[in-house]
Every structure is written in C-alpha cells, then in structure tokens.
Amino acid sequence: MARNGSVIYTEELNKNFGSVQAVRNLDLEVFSGSRFGFLGPNGAGKTTTVRMLSGLLKQTSGSALVCGFDVSTQRNDIKAITGLLPESPGLYSKLSAVEFLEFIGALNKLSGESLHKRIDALLGMLGLEGRRNDLLESYSSGMKQKVLVASTLLHEPKLVFLDEPTSRLDPSASVLVKDLILVLAEETETSFFICTHQTSFAEDVCDVIGILNDGRLTTVGAPQEIVDQLGVSDLEDAYLKIVGGQIDREKLLSWRQ
Amino acid sequence: MVGTWWPIAKAEFLVRTVKLRRARKILYPGLIAVSVLVVLFGIPNIVSFFLAAYGAGFELLLATSLPGLMRTMMLVIWLMVLIIPLSNSLENLKTDQWDILFSSNVKTRDILFGTYLGKVPVYGLITLVLSSIIVAPFVYAYNVSILGQLLMYAVIILFGLATIWISNVVSTALHAKIGQSPRGDDIAKALSWAMIPIMFLPSMAAIYWTDSIVSMMGLEISMLLPSTWVADFLTWISVSESSLLPSSIANILNYWFQISPVISLTLFCGFAIAVYVLGFRGADSLFTLSSGLGSSKVTTVGKENIGIRGVRRIFGAEFGIIVATSLKDYTRKLQNVAKISYATFLSLMVPLLLATGPLTNVVDDPIFIPIMSCLSIGMMLGIFGGVVFGGIGLLDSHDQLWILKGAPGGILKFIAARVLSYMMLASFIAFLPSVFTGFLLQFTISTTMLMFVYIYVIIASGIFIGVGITAFNPSYDDTSSSSFTINTVATILITMISLMVGLIPGVLIAITQGAIAPALTISAIPAPIVGLIILCVGTFKLNISEVV
Numbered sequence: 001m002a003r004n005g006s007v008i009y010t011e012e013l014n015k016n017f018g019s020v021q022a023v024r025n026l027d028l029e030v031f032s033g034s035r036f037g038f039l040g041p042n043g044a045g046k047t048t049t050v051r052m053l054s055g056l057l058k059q060t061s062g063s064a065l066v067c068g069f070d071v072s073t074q075r076n077d078i079k080a081i082t083g084l085l086p087e088s089p090g091l092y093s094k095l096s097a098v099e100f101l102e103f104i105g106a107l108n109k110l111s112g113e114s115l116h117k118r119i120d121a122l123l124g125m126l127g128l129e130g131r132r133n134d135l136l137e138s139y140s141s142g143m144k145q146k147v148l149v150a151s152t153l154l155h156e157p158k159l160v161f162l163d164e165p166t167s168r169l170d171p172s173a174s175v176l177v178k179d180l181i182l183v184l185a186e187e188t189e190t191s192f193f194i195c196t197h198q199t200s201f202a203e204d205v206c207d208v209i210g211i212l213n214d215g216r217l218t219t220v221g222a223p224q225e226i227v228d229q230l231g232v233s234d235l236e237d238a239y240l241k242i243v244g245g246q247i248d249r250e251k252l253l254s255w256r257q
Numbered sequence: 258m259v260g261t262w263w264p265i266a267k268a269e270f271l272v273r274t275v276k277l278r279r280a281r282k283i284l285y286p287g288l289i290a291v292s293v294l295v296v297l298f299g300i301p302n303i304v305s306f307f308l309a310a311y312g313a314g315f316e317l318l319l320a321t322s323l324p325g326l327m328r329t330m331m332l333v334i335w336l337m338v339l340i341i342p343l344s345n346s347l348e349n350l351k352t353d354q355w356d357i358l359f360s361s362n363v364k365t366r367d368i369l370f371g372t373y374l375g376k377v378p379v380y381g382l383i384t385l386v387l388s389s390i391i392v393a394p395f396v397y398a399y400n401v402s403i404l405g406q407l408l409m410y411a412v413i414i415l416f417g418l419a420t421i422w423i424s425n426v427v428s429t430a431l432h433a434k435i436g437q438s439p440r441g442d443d444i445a446k447a448l449s450w451a452m453i454p455i456m457f458l459p460s461m462a463a464i465y466w467t468d469s470i471v472s473m474m475g476l477e478i479s480m481l482l483p484s485t486w487v488a489d490f491l492t493w494i495s496v497s498e499s500s501l502l503p504s505s506i507a508n509i510l511n512y513w514f515q516i517s518p519v520i521s522l523t524l525f526c527g528f529a530i531a532v533y534v535l536g537f538r539g540a541d542s543l544f545t546l547s548s549g550l551g552s553s554k555v556t557t558v559g560k561e562n563i564g565i566r567g568v569r570r571i572f573g574a575e576f577g578i579i580v581a582t583s584l585k586d587y588t589r590k591l592q593n594v595a596k597i598s599y600a601t602f603l604s605l606m607v608p609l610l611l612a613t614g615p616l617t618n619v620v621d622d623p624i625f626i627p628i629m630s631c632l633s634i635g636m637m638l639g640i641f642g643g644v645v646f647g648g649i650g651l652l653d654s655h656d657q658l659w660i661l662k663g664a665p666g667g668i669l670k671f672i673a674a675r676v677l678s679y680m681m682l683a684s685f686i687a688f689l690p691s692v693f694t695g696f697l698l699q700f701t702i703s704t705t706m707l708m709f710v711y712i713y714v715i716i717a718s719g720i721f722i723g724v725g726i727t728a729f730n731p732s733y734d735d736t737s738s739s740s741f742t743i744n745t746v747a748t749i750l751i752t753m754i755s756l757m758v759g760l761i762p763g764v765l766i767a768i769t770q771g772a773i774a775p776a777l778t779i780s781a782i783p784a785p786i787v788g789l790i791i792l793c794v795g796t797f798k799l800n801i802s803e804v805v
Contacts, residue, residue: 056662057803076665084663090656092582093439094589096558099582106578107664107671135589137439138555151660 006065007032007159007191008053013062015048022048024215026062030208035185035192037206037223039199041243045215046195047087050161053193054084067158080108083157087164087195089144093137097128097147100136101154108155115154122150126176141168149177153184160184162194166201178205199236209235213243261363262371269375285378292382296389296410304393320398320501324492324509330391331488334413338384338420340452342376346428347449348736355433366540373425377418384417385410395495405498409491412525416487419529426536440554446592446736450599483528486521493518558585568681579670583678593650597682600641601689604634608694628767630694631708631777635715636756638686639784642716643748646679647723648741653734658799668800672728676792679720687713704773711777714785715756721788722755723748728795755787756780 008030015023023045030036040046051057053066055075064071066078092100098119105115123132126146136144145168152160162181166174182205184190196202202209203223211219211226219226219242223235230238240246277284308319358368392409395401401409431448435441496506510518561569561581568584569577587593608630652658661667687709695705726748732741763780766772 051659054663056659079663079665079667082663084659086656086659086663088656090654090658090660092586092653092657093443094586095582099558099585102578103582104660104664106575106582107661107667109575109665111574111578133557133559135556135558137443 005031007034007067008036008064008193010053010064011062013049013052013064014060015045015052015057016060022215023052023059026217028210028217028220030191030193032191033185033189034208035181035194035206037202037209038193038195038212039197039202039209039239040195040212041245042197044212046212047163049212050084050163050193050195053078054082054161055079056084081158083152083155083160085148085152085160085162085165087167089141089148091136091139091144091147094135096133096135097123097139097150098132100147101151104151105154110155118154119150122153125180126150127173142170142173145169146173149180153180156188157190159191159193162192162196164196165194166196166198174201181205199234199239203235211239211242218242260367261361262367262374265358265363265368265371266374269372270378273376273379289382292386296385300386300389301393301396304390305397308394308397316398319394320505321509323395323398323495324489326394327391327492328485328488331484331491332482334384334387334391335416335420335482335484335487337387338380338417339424341383342380342421342424343428343431344449344452347431347445347452364540366537369426369429369536369540372429373422376421376425380421381414381417384414384421388413388417391491392495395491399495399499399501401495402498405494408494408498412487412491412494415529416483416525419532422536423532426532426539440556443591447590447595450592450595483525486525486528489516489521490518490525493521568678572677576670576674579674580677583671583674584681587650587678587682590650593645596641596645597686600638600645601686603641604638604686604690605693607634607637607690608697612697624767624771624773626698627700627704627708627773628764628776630698631711632760632764632780634690634694634708635712635780636753636760638690638712639715639719639756640749640752642679642683642686642719643723643726643752644719644745645723646682646720647725647727647748648745649732649734649736651675651724651727652731655733658731669796672724672792672796672799676720676724679724680717683716683720684713687716707774707777711781714781718755718784718788719748719752721785721792722752725788725791725793725795726751728792728799731799751787751791752784755784759783 006029008028010026010028013023013026013028014021026049038046038049048057052059052071053064055066055071055078059071067081069077069081071078092103095103101119101122102115105111105119110118120129120132123129126149128143128146128150131139131143136147139147145165149165152162165181166177169177178201181192181194185192192206194202194206207222209219209221209223209226210217219238221229226238227233227235230241232238232241271281274281274285277288308315355368388410391413392401392406395409396406431445435445435448493510496509499506501509565581565584568581571577572580611626611630661671664670691705691709691712694700694708695702700708723744726744730740730744732738732744735741759780759782763776766779767776770776
C-alpha cells in the first residue's frame with residue numbers, strides 16, 4: 001500500500017465507539033509538503049481521525065499508512081516522526097514553559113544544548129521569551145496554545161497534526177501560526193493535517209480541503225475548486241451547503257413566541 | 258413570588274443529590290424514611306444490645322459518666338459537620354457560577370442563603386443519623402421518654418443547622434478570596450487537607466492523652482465551646498425526661514454542671530443567632546471576588562537546586578529530564594505538600610502515643626515496641642503512599658495523556674519517571690518517623706535502620722499499588738468522579754490486605770523467636786510483589802488504552 005510522495009494514505013478506515021460510527025470508510029491521500037485542511041461540524045469524526053492517524057487510537061477496520069508506516073503495527077515509528085497539537089491544552093500547571101518543553105523534548109529523545117537552543121528560538125518567535133520561566137498556571141489560554149504549538153514543532157516532525165490550532169489565539173497570533181505553517185511547508189517540506197472549524201483560516205492556509213460530515217468524507221479538493229464546483233462565493237458558503245446549518249430569519253426568531 | 262434564593266437552593270440540592278439522579282423524587286423521601294427508622298429503632302436497639310452485654314455495673318458507670326462523654330461526642334460531631342462540607346467544597350473550587358448569578362442581578366445574601374438551604378437536606382440528614390449515636394446511650398442509661406428524645410433530636414438538628422451555616426459562610430468566603438484559577442484550585446485543595454488536622458487532631462489528642470475522658474471534659478476550658486453548651490443542655494433534657502430518681506438527677510446536675518442549663522440554652526441561642534446575623538450582614542463584604550490569597554500571582558522558577566541537578570546527572574540526559582520534571586511538578590503543588598505533611602505528621606504521632614499513652618509501661622520491651630512501631634507506622638504510611646502518590650497526583654487531564662501517548666514509548670517513560678520520583682520522596686517520608694521513633698523510644702541504631710528500611714519498602718509498595726491502580730483506571734484531577742472513589746477504596750483495600758498477609762507470619766516470628774530482623778523481612782515481602790504486579794498491569798493497560 002506504500003505510495004510514493006504521500007504522507008497519509010488510508011483505505012476504508014473505520015472507527016466505531018460501541019454503536020456510534022465515528023469514522024466511515026475513509027479513503028484519503030495527503031501528499032508530502034501539503035497543507036491538508038480537515039473541515040467538519042462538531043462530532044463529525046475529525047479528532048478521531050487524527051488520533052487514529054497519529055497512532056493513538058486503533059481503527060475498527062481498514063488500513064492506513066502514515067509516512068510509510070502502518071498505523072496498526074508501527075505506532076512508535078509514526079509517533080517519532082509526527083507531531084500532534086491536541087484540541088485543548090493538557091499542560092503541567094506547575095512547570096514553566098521552558099521546563100515543559102524540555103520534558104516534551106526528552107520524551108522525543110532530545111536533550112542538551114541543541115534542545116535548549118531550539119526552545120529559546122521557538123519561545124522567542126512566539127513572543128514568550130519574557131515569560132519563559134513563569135509557571136504555566138499563570139498563562140492565558142492563548143499563551144498556553146502557543147506553548148503547545150512550540151511543543152508540537154520541537155522535534156521537527158515530518159508530519160504535523162493540528163487540532164484547532166488557532167481557536168484560542170488572538171488575530172496577530174493566528175497570523176503568526178498561519179505564516180509558520182506556510183513557511184515550514186514551503187521551506188522544509190513539512191506536511192500539515194489541520195482540523196479546524198474556521199473556514200477562512202483553512203482557505204488562507206490549506207492547499208487541499210477535505211470536508212467530513214457524520215464520519216464520511218464528502219468532498220476533497222483545492223479550496224477554489226470546491227467553491228467553483230458548488231457555485232458559491234467562498235469556502236464558508238460551500239461548507240454550509242455541504243454540511244447544512246443555514247437557518248432562515250423567521251426560524252431564528254421563533255423561540256420568542 | 259419566591260426570592261432568587263429558591264432556584265439557587267434547588268440547584269444546590271440537585272448537585273448534592275446528583276447520585277440519586279432521575280429517581281430523586283422517590284429515593285430522597287425514601288432515604289429520609291430509612292434514616293428516621295434507623296434513628297428511632299435501628300441504632301437505639303444496636304447500642305442497647307452492645308451496652309447490655311457489659312452488665313449492670315457498666316450501666317451504672319455509664320449513667321454517671323454520660324454527661325462528660327456527651328461533651329466529647331458533641332465536640333466530635335460538631336467538628337465533623339463543620340469540616341466535612343468545608344473540606345468537600347474546597348476540593349472542588351468553583352466560582353464561575355457566581356459570574357452568572359451576579360450578572361442576573363442576584364444579591365449576595367440570596368446566594369448565601371440559597372446554597373445553605375440546598376445543603377441542608379443532605380447534611381441535615383447526616384446530622385440526624387450521627388445524632389442518634391449520641392442519643393441512644395442516654396435512652397438506654399436514663400430511659401429517656403419519647404418527648405425527651407424528640408426534644409434532644411430537635412436541639413441537635415438546630416445546632417447542626419447553625420454549624421452548616423458557619424461552614425457555608427466560611428467556605429463561600431474562602432472560595433471568593435482564593436478565586437478560581439489553577440493556583441487557587443491548588444491552594445483550596447491544600448486547605449481541604451489541612452482542615453482535618455487543624456480542627457480534628459487537637460480534640461482527638463486531648464481525648465487520648467487524658468487519664469480519663471470524664472476529667473478532661475470537666476475542665477473549665479471546654480465551657481467556651483458551643484458544643485459543650487449544647488451537650489449540657491441535652492444532658493439536662495435527658496435526665497429531666499428520664500426515669501431516674503429526683504435525688505440522682507440532682508447529683509448528676511450538681512456534679513457536672515458548672516453553669517445552669519438555662520445559661521447553656523441562652524448561650525447556644527445567642528451563638529446561633531449571632532452566626533446567622535453575622536453571616537447575612539457580612540455577605541456583601543465577604544463575598545467579593547478578590548483572589549486575595551494570591552491565586553493569580555505569577556510564580557517564576559529559579560535556578561535548579563542541587564537535588565534536581567543530581568537527579569538529572571544520575572538518570573542521564575533524556576530520562577533525567579523526565580524524572581526531574583516529575584519531581585518538580587509533584588512537589589510544587591501545595592495540595593501534595595499538604596498531603597505528605599499530613600501523612601508524616603500522623604506517623605510522628607505513633608511513637609508519641611507509644612511513649613506517652615497507655616502503652617508507656619511496655620515501652621522498655623525490646624521486641625514488642627519496635628515491632629509495634631514498625632507495623633503501625635508502616636501500615637499507615639503504606640496506605641497513605643498509595644492514596645497520596647496515586648489518585649489525582651498521577652495525571653491531570655485527558656489532554657495530558659494524549660501528549661504523553663503522542664511520544665514514542667511516552668507512557669512507559671512517564672510512569673517509570675513518576676514512580677522513581679515518588680520513591681525518592683518516600684525516602685524522606687520514611688526517614689523522619691524512623692529517626693524520631695528511634696530517638697524517642699531509645700532504639701539501637703541497627704533497629705532504627707531496620708525500621709527505616711521496612712517503612713520505606715512499605716511506602717514504595719503503596720506507591721506501586723496506588724500508581725498501578727490509577728494507571729489502570731485514571732481519575733485525572735477529579736476527586737468527585739466515581740473512578741477516584743473506586744481507585745481510593747481499591748488502593749486502601751489492596752494495600753491493607755497485602756500488608757496483613759505479611760504481617761501475620763511476621764508477628765508470629767517476633768513472638769516465637771523474638772527476632773526483629775526476620776520478622777520485619779517476612780512482613781515486608783508480599784506488599785512490594787503485589788505492588789509491582791499491579792504497577793505493571795496498570796502501565797500496560799494505560800499504554801494500550803483508548804481514551805476518548
């Protein structure tokens with residue numbers, strides 16, 4: 001099943017939680033150096049897909065290759081060359097940013113001068129150098145998100161899974177993360193798999209978009225391609241047309257009666 | 258129209274009785290009915306059955322000493338009703354609902370009254386059941402009439418309500434002052450642990466170290482406590498409504514009462530009115546969210562100390578970082594420091610009790626006292642080791658678990674580092690009581706060292722068991738979850754059983770051969786073996802588990 005040039009390749013990938021089918025027959029191919037945007041409503045199965053592809057969850061059926069490694073049998077190899085930014089911050093409140101990043105580095109077999117140089121550079125770039133030794137309990141949610149972004153990139157992963165990377169960030173920090181993704185993809189061939197609800201972010205950053213609805217991949221293509229295909233003005237309209245969710249004005253006021 | 262305190266009380270009641278869920282309307286009245294039956298028939302019959310077994314002599318002794326005993330029991334119940342809700346509420350610091358309430362233009366005193374009223378059905382019921390333990394011996398010894406019993410319950414419930422009010426006022430004020438933040442949450446959890454020794458131990462120690470409970474409770478100092486006023490008034494009701502002869506009643510009252518029952522009643526009523534009035538009047542100034550205990554203070558870490566640098570050096574570059582991080586994360590949490598201090602403090606009490614309590618006359622025994630000290634401190638710290646280092650100390654959240662699982666071999670490295678760092682802390686916990694006991698009870702250096710090794714092995718076993726069980730069934734940072742309760746009970750039971758298995762042959766060897774070292778070695782063998790098996794199983798399960 002190994003494919004030249006692809007970092008993710010799945011065939012008939014399924015995941016069930018009891019009677020709930022979270023992901024249904026997912027066939028997907030993501031190419032090296034690309035920025036794949038995974039859109040879908042809450043509970044569509046985006047996070048479950050990311051967790052299967054990063055070797056954290058076992059699929060119920062089907063198969064997947066990530067960077068040439070099988071998700072069923074080579075999980076540790078996948079973890080070593082991928083980075084995962086989880087949806088919400090699971091930081092250690094009693095560690096400083098530097099200590100937390102040192103810890104993440106050590107888990108990924110990094111240590112010494114090179115690790116510290118990398119930590120300093122990342123914290124400086126993300127505007128956290130002044131707070132580097134403060135305990136994370138005193139950080140705002142945006143600052144915590146920046147630390148998580150740094151921890152995801154610390155070991156220079158070949159493929160990065162980002163789950164809602166900018167949901168807690170202010171506009172300037174969002175632009176910074178956006179630029180970081182673009183420059184890493186263009187200059188270092190790093191691939192990104194980004195789950196997001198923000199269609200404008202996906203439109204700006206991603207070169208390929210996949211829309212997942214009720215566990216099923218319904219649309220895949222370049223953002224403009226999807227917009228043109230559906231005859232709408234932007235990706236948000238395309239998303240709403242596929243997923244649904246537009247409610248007329250009369251219904252919006254009906255609760256007042 | 259009902260005030261805004263009503264929906265607040267209703268919400269508080271629903272939260273407090275969440276375990277009854279949808280069947281609440283049937284189960285809660287059922288619970289009241291069962292409690293009333295237990296209080297009126299169950300506990301009096303059980304108490305009578307046991308007390309009757311001791312014979313008429315004991316009955317006479319009981320009848321004469323009950324008033325003093327009543328003061329002690331009321332003190333214990335008062336502290337329990339005061340501390341348990343306070344400690345529970347500090348365990349789960351939540352002030353974000355206040356933003357919703359204040360934005361809905363609710364007055365502070367309505368919040369206070371509503372939360373109080375919502376707590377009354379649960380804590381009132383607990384007070385009722387506990388109070389029957391106090392009333393039952395009186396009913397047996399003095400043959401108190403039904404009217405007398407009802408009056409006694411009424412007084413205890415009124416006292417219980419005033420105490421719940423104090424607890425509510427103090428906990429709400431503490432929540433407001435601490436504020437909801439990761440640091441505030443940590444401070445509150447540490448306080449919830451500190452509450453128990455601060456309020457309980459002095460009274461327990463007083464009971465233990467006096468030659469007679471009766472003589473201690475006759476001291477004038479106890480007359481300053483509201484629990485004593487209530488206890489004396491209850492005694493007065495019970496003897497007045499009893500079948501005792503008037504001369505016996507006069508003797509009891511003359512012997513026990515420093516102040517008349519009317520003054521006791523007046524003091525109690527004054528106390529109850531004062532706490533309600535002060536709570537309401539202070540509502541606005543007490544309950545302004547202020548984060549006064551430094552919950553939003555920014556802490557900056559300094560240079561690493563020699564211990565942490567040593568750990569890094571010993572365990573190598575990468576694993577050394579993980580062990581050092583584990584040590585820092587654990588020891589910087591105030592709640593962990595409070596738990597360890599509490600465990601150490603309790604373990605220091607054991608040699609004190611042995612040296613100054615009723616066992617003083619056997620302190621010179623060269624076998625009994627060392628064995629007794631090791632086994633009792635070991636049992637106490639072994640259980641504490643499991644609860645303090647397992648439980649909520651291991652993993653904070655699902656998201657933290659995802660981060661660890663995202664690294665190759667992350668879980669194995671993390672658990673290994675956690676256990677090693679806990680074992681380092683355990684050496685300090687084992688060292689203090691061993692040296693203190695050896696010094697106080699004049700053990701030889703070799704006996705003191707043996708004691709240290711034994712206690713250390715037992716604490717380490719507790720750590721293996723606690724960490725293993727928590728890894729098997731993570732409860733994260735949620736002390737109100739069923740996982741946390743199950744893990745705590747399982748940790749205590751497994752630690753106790755595995756210690757008992759070794760303890761029995763150990764004690765037999767101590768008795769038959771009079772040798773300390775073989776006795777302690779045999780006693781120490783099963784627990785670490787059981788612990789290591791549980792640790793391996795738990796780590797394996799955590800490593801392969803799917804957390805959604």
